[in-house]
Amino acid sequence: xxxxxxxxxxxxxxxxxxxxxxxxxxxxxxxxxxxxxxxxxxxxxxxxxxxxxxxxxxxxxxxxxxxxxxxxxxxxxxxxxxxxxxxxxxxxxxxxxxxxxxxxxxxxxxxxxxxxxxxxxxxxxxxxxxxxxxxxxxxxxxxxxxxxxxxxxxxxxxxxxxxxxxxxxxxxxxxxxxxxxxxxxxxxxxxxxxxxxxxxxxxxxxxxxxxxxxxxxxxxxxxxxxxxxxxxxxxxxxxxxxxxxxxxxxxxxxxxxxxxxxxxxxxxxxxxxxxxxxxxxxxxxxxxxxxxxxxxxxxxxxxxxxxxxxxxxxxxxxxxxxxxxxxxxxxxxxxxxxxxxxxxxxxxxxxxxxxxxxxxxxxxxxxxxxxxxxxxxxxxxxxxxxxxxxxxxxx
Amino acid sequence: xxxxxxxxxxxxxxxxxxxxxxxxxxxxxxxxxxxxxxxxxxxxxxxxxxxxxxxxxxxxxxxxxxxxxxxxxxxxxxxxxxxxxxxxxxxxxxxxxxxxxxxxxxxxxxxxxxxxxxxxxxxxxxxxxxxxxxxxxxxxxxxxxxxxxxxxxxxxxxxxxxxxxxxxxxxxxxxxxxxxxxxxxxxxxxxxxxxxxxxxxxxxxxxxxxxxxxxxxxxxxxxxxxxxxxxxxxxxxxxxxxxxxxxxxxxxxxxxxxxxxxxxxxxxxxxxxxxxxxxxxxxxxxxxxxxxxxxxxxxxxxxxxxxxxxxxxxxxxxxxxxxxxxxxxxxxxxxxxxxxxxxxxxxxxxxxxxxxxxxxxxxxx
Ligand SMILES: Cc1cc2nc3c(=O)[nH]c(=O)nc-3n(C[C@H](O)[C@H](O)[C@H](O)COP(=O)(O)OP(=O)(O)OC[C@H]3O[C@@H](n4cnc5c(N)ncnc54)[C@H](O)[C@@H]3O)c2cc1C
Numbered sequence: 001x002x003x004x005x006x007x008x009x010x011x012x013x014x015x016x017x018x019x020x021x022x023x024x025x026x027x028x029x030x031x032x033x034x035x036x037x038x039x040x041x042x043x044x045x046x047x048x049x050x051x052x053x054x055x056x057x058x059x060x061x062x063x064x065x066x067x068x069x070x071x072x073x074x075x076x077x078x079x080x081x082x083x084x085x086x087x088x089x090x091x092x093x094x095x096x097x098x099x100x101x102x103x104x105x106x107x108x109x110x111x112x113x114x115x116x117x118x119x120x121x122x123x124x125x126x127x128x129x130x131x132x133x134x135x136x137x138x139x140x141x142x143x144x145x146x147x148x149x150x151x152x153x154x155x156x157x158x159x160x161x162x163x164x165x166x167x168x169x170x171x172x173x174x175x176x177x178x179x180x181x182x183x184x185x186x187x188x189x190x191x192x193x194x195x196x197x198x199x200x201x202x203x204x205x206x207x208x209x210x211x212x213x214x215x216x217x218x219x220x221x222x223x224x225x226x227x228x229x230x231x232x233x234x235x236x237x238x239x240x241x242x243x244x245x246x247x248x249x250x251x252x253x254x255x256x257x258x259x260x261x262x263x264x265x266x267x268x269x270x271x272x273x274x275x276x277x278x279x280x281x282x283x284x285x286x287x288x289x290x291x292x293x294x295x296x297x298x299x300x301x302x303x304x305x306x307x308x309x310x311x312x313x314x315x316x317x318x319x320x321x322x323x324x325x326x327x328x329x330x331x332x333x334x335x336x337x338x339x340x341x342x343x344x345x346x347x348x349x350x351x352x353x354x355x356x357x358x359x360x361x362x363x364x365x366x367x368x369x370x371x372x373x374x375x376x377x378x379x380x381x382x383x384x385x386x387x388x389x390x391x392x393x394x395x
Numbered sequence: 396x397x398x399x400x401x402x403x404x405x406x407x408x409x410x411x412x413x414x415x416x417x418x419x420x421x422x423x424x425x426x427x428x429x430x431x432x433x434x435x436x437x438x439x440x441x442x443x444x445x446x447x448x449x450x451x452x453x454x455x456x457x458x459x460x461x462x463x464x465x466x467x468x469x470x471x472x473x474x475x476x477x478x479x480x481x482x483x484x485x486x487x488x489x490x491x492x493x494x495x496x497x498x499x500x501x502x503x504x505x506x507x508x509x510x511x512x513x514x515x516x517x518x519x520x521x522x523x524x525x526x527x528x529x530x531x532x533x534x535x536x537x538x539x540x541x542x543x544x545x546x547x548x549x550x551x552x553x554x555x556x557x558x559x560x561x562x563x564x565x566x567x568x569x570x571x572x573x574x575x576x577x578x579x580x581x582x583x584x585x586x587x588x589x590x591x592x593x594x595x596x597x598x599x600x601x602x603x604x605x606x607x608x609x610x611x612x613x614x615x616x617x618x619x620x621x622x623x624x625x626x627x628x629x630x631x632x633x634x635x636x637x638x639x640x641x642x643x644x645x646x647x648x649x650x651x652x653x654x655x656x657x658x659x660x661x662x663x664x665x666x667x668x669x670x671x672x673x674x675x676x677x678x679x680x681x682x683x684x685x686x687x688x689x690x691x692x693x694x695x696x697x698x699x700x701x702x703x704x705x706x707x708x709x710x711x712x713x714x715x716x717x718x719x720x721x722x723x724x725x726x727x728x729x730x731x732x733x734x735x736x737x738x739x740x741x742x743x744x745x746x747x748x749x750x751x752x753x754x755x756x757x758x759x760x
Contacts, residue, residue, distance in 0.1 A: 260749070267750030277750065283743030284736055291668065291687040291742070298667035316660050375653070382652035385659055386632045389647040 001067055010073050016051055017081035025084050026354070029347040037348045038163055041088035042119050044349070048086070049117060053078075055093050057245060059101065062113050068304050071245055079252035084349040088160060092122040094246065096168060099185070099238040103226040108187065112166070123164035125155040125188070125212055126235070132157075133376050135170075136179040136232060140214060142171035142186060144221070144228075149173070149186060151194075151217040157370070161197045161210035164190050169219075174229050185231030187223040194218070204346075204363050243314040247321055248300040250351060254321070255293045258328060258353035262286065265335050265357070276335050285331060292324050312385025319377040322367035325352055329364050332357035400451070407455045415463040420577075420717065423467025430499025435473050438481055443493045449677035450478070450611070454618045454669075461622025461728075464720050466577045468502055471536035474615040475505040475608075479544055479556055482604055484597045492542070492558060503558075504540035505608070506583045509533030509731040512609055514554055516547035516585055523589060525550075527557055527565075530584035533731060535612075537581025538570050545585065546608060549595065554605050556596040563588050575723040603680070610685035612732045614672045617688040620696035620728045621662070621669045623721045627696075627703035628658045630718070634707055651706055658699050665692035686742050690735035696725040 001009070022028070029040060048054040049063075056071045058064025066074065086093065093116060100109050112120065131138040140153025151171055161167070167188040174182030188195070194217035199207035226234040266276040266286060276282040299317050303309055329352075333340055336357045346356035352367060353360050368374045382388040411434070418424045429435055437452045439445020446452070453473050460470055477496055480503075483489045495501040508515045508531040516529035527547060537543075543566065545557040559566060565588030571580040598604035632655055635646030645651050665688075672688035675681035700722040704711040711718050729735065748754035 263746050263750050267747065277746060280740070283746065284739050286746060287686075287690070287739030287742035291691045291739075292664070294671075294687055295664035295668045295691065298671060299663060302667065312659075316663055319656075320660055320664065375649070378653040378656040379649065381656035381659055382646070386655055388632060388635055388652050388655060389644040391647055391649070392643065 001069060006069055006073060009070055010077065013053075013074055013077040014081075016053075017077055017083060020047055020051070021081055021083050025349065026082075026347040029084070029349045031345045032348050034162075038088060040084070040349060041086070044084050045086060045089050045119060054086070054089075055097070055117065058093075058097060058113075062097075062101075062109075063117055068245075072248060072301065072304060075245065075249040076252050079249060079256045082257050085249075085253075085351050087349055088121055088163060089116070089119075091124050091160065091164075091168070092116045092120060092166075095124055095238065096122040096166070099168060099225060099234065102238050103185070103234045105222075107222065108225065112187075115165075120166060121160065121164045122166045122168060123158050123161040123190070123210075123212075125158050125161070125167045125169045127157045128154060129156050133373060136183070138170055138172060138183065140169075140171045141175065142169075142173050142184060142219070144173065147221050149184075149219045149221065149224075151186070151188070151214045151219055153214050155212040155214070157200070157209045158197075158212050159209045159370075161190070161212055162199050162207075166190060167195075167212070170231055170235060173231075177229060180232040182229055183231040183235075184228050185225040185234040186219050187225060188217065188219050192217050192219070203365065204359055205344075206348075240314050243318065244300070244304040244309075247314075247317045248297075248304050250321060251293070251296045251300040251317075253351045254325060254328065254353055255297050257351075257355075259290060259293055261353070261355040262289070262328065262332055262335070265332060265355075270337075282335070289324075289328055289331065293328075296320055296324055310385060312381045315372070315377045315380045316385065318367075318371065319374055319381065322364070322374065325367055326361070326364040329353060329357055329361040333361045404452070404455050407452060408459060411456050411459040412462070415459060415465050418465070420464065420720070421466075424465065424469070426467075426499050426502070429469060430497070433497075434469070435477070435499060436493075436497030437473065438477055439493050439497050440481075443490055444497045445493070450474075450614075451673055451677040453478075454614075454673040454676075457615055457618035458622040461619035461724075462626045464577050464623060464626070464717075464724050468504070468536035468539040470615055470619065471504055471539070472496065472502055475507065475535065475612055476503040476544055478611045479505050479546075479608055480596075482598055482600070482607055483556060484599045486596065488558060488593055489596050501542050502539050503542040503544050504534065504537055504561075505612075506531045506534050506537070506543050506545045507608060507612055507732070509535060509580070509612075512733060512737070514546050514548050514605055515583075516545045516557065518547050518549045518555070518557065518590060518595065519587075520550045521587075525590040525592070525595065526587040527559075527585040527590050528587055530582065532582045533571065534568075534581050534583050535731075536579055537568050537583055538579045540568070543568075543583060544596075545583070546605065553601055554598060556598070557590055558594045558596055559588065559590065565589070573727060575720075575727045577720060577724055578727075606682055607680050609732065610680055610682055611676060613685050613689035613738070614669070614676050616728045616731055617665075617669045617672060617685075617692040620693045620725045621665050623725050623728075624658075624662050624665060624692075624696040624699040627700045627718065627721050628655070628662055631655060631658065631703045631706050634710075638708075645706075654702050654706060658702055661695040661699055665695045668692060683742065683745075686733075686738035689733060690738035690742075693725065693729040694735045697722070697729050700725050 055064045056066035128138050142149040142151045169186045169188045172182050173184040194215040196213040198211045201207045269275045340357040343356040346354040346359040434456050436445035437448045441447040480493050510533045515531035518525050540561045547557050549555045565586050568581050568583050638645050668688045669692050672684040675684045704718045
């Protein structure tokens, strides 16, 4: 696409954003009930879909087909116009779609990709009570019985499980094999008998992640993704696929709304009449944060534009984003003072920065813990990025 | 970056690295060799025997100089003096000077004050003509100069560049010894030497000229620091991959590995900020990008060099290891031409307008 076409596209997206983003969505989504949240997310997804903006990263034949340059423009504009985020559909349009496209059967793709466009919600059921960072230690079993698997075990921290229709499930099909070789990747209907979901209240007070108990759940053998016992490889290959563009979107949001709100908060006079911005230390810290966000945005733009990223590039971006988010929201909490502690709810459908500084600060651990903790990322960067010696194997 | 540029840069980088490796850490690369290589005239127009390239190419060389902690006046001449000359209105004086510089026949030094951001000199009109007054401290590579380019305000208060032979009566230079043994600095002071009219060179864009001189000096130092930080990261990774303690290579300890990972993240972020500032400097310039690159990359380089010393243990603290060379160099880079705090102050000057919704942040562009 030529520069002129891209400029036209940007103008189209801008016009669309002005016409379609509800101006009051933050207020409406603050303190919204679960049902209101789900209804809003589903409606917003269809709105984006109507414009062709919901799954730009999918292949054209399935309803996507945007170039990386176009997607970059799209996410920049959505961020600049403070659009709601697709929180509920996230696993469906990224992890589930990537898995199906890379390793699924034609039947699985035809069954689920159109359904996702119609609003099918997915959850990722990987982590278990005793298998977090060491995911390959997972113990949920799937025993083959005729044309089906019978699944028993427990999953935990599954984001959005309470609303999910389908689950990406990792289960052990060969207990005798070495840890990583006996795992299979399955698609599980969340309405199957034997599936029980219990929400867990999280640090922010909301209950978006859940435990999933699995008691003799029957999954048809046709729902196996990739070869039997080869689920670890399937998961590894599809886990990071969404990282680049997602990080770009989050970085743009941090640079736009996030930083702007921070400066506005700093400019607001306090009860003594002075504003934090009058303090040179505050200005210095703001300038440092602006510089860091600018560096992050450049890193992300590079990551998505690079056809052959380095083996640790995504980890570098994830680590830097998550810790910068933490520093920024921490600073916001300090600037806003005790008053920020009276903000008891933050808007749903938002990113991780919403201007509710204390909740945003607490919520920033939603980025430093999941998807490989910061410690795990540093080890990946050291070993894969720098080629440092691996740790000795546990005995 | 277009692909052919990337290839060109990779080629240039390899040749520079090779030359600096051959030169070794204790000598400056031979000036005639530098002139013949064309690196002095990368930014000079082709009709003046230059390469007609941009600051992006000069930056590749600066980066390698930082990586090798190389000696000699190349950065001061190619980035600062020649950079200043290219900002001037074409004139026979300017053109001749560019040609002589590119050919290596003269070593002009820009008398920019490395300690404080100001226009260090004033031209006063006297009965006998123009006289120059003022002083600049921490002038990079001043002891190497045979010509001095002195930023001054003319009698009307307009910024100009005064071109004088280094040995001019009424112009004195004294060396300022520093801990960083890889570079030299001097103080230049003018006690009223007479300045011929044709030694007063005018800037093409007088309103932006002073800002651009300072920004270029800042970005050049950021390139130097980035190169040095990369060298320190590489050295540390190599050491941690071979040095053994407790029966393991120390790089397998998480405490060591994670510090190395943090070094890489710092270098990557700095690389992107410096890259943006270099691209801007190769065009119209961007004070915001320059301030971000200088404040961030130079501070990061000091942290990286410090971590390198720490992770090399007792060996790192020796003179022989050479880590102190980089630590001293980047610590000086950090303080020269505006500290990180000074550059952040400039960034922060935009925030009141931003809070009123009257300005865009850099990030929202
Ligand atoms: C908000 C949120 C949403 C989540 N959503 C999902 C989801 O949708 N689906 C899903 O499957 N999972 C989800 N998770 C789970 C997440 O992936 C795990 O929490 C994460 O991988 C860490 O595992 P753990 O909680 O068992 O902690 P542990 O692995 O027990 O880690 C505890 C601490 O030990 C450190 N540690 C562990 N091993 C090492 C090591 N080798 N080296 C150095 N340090 C180490 C960790 O860094 C951490 O600091 C979610 C988690 C959160 C917080």
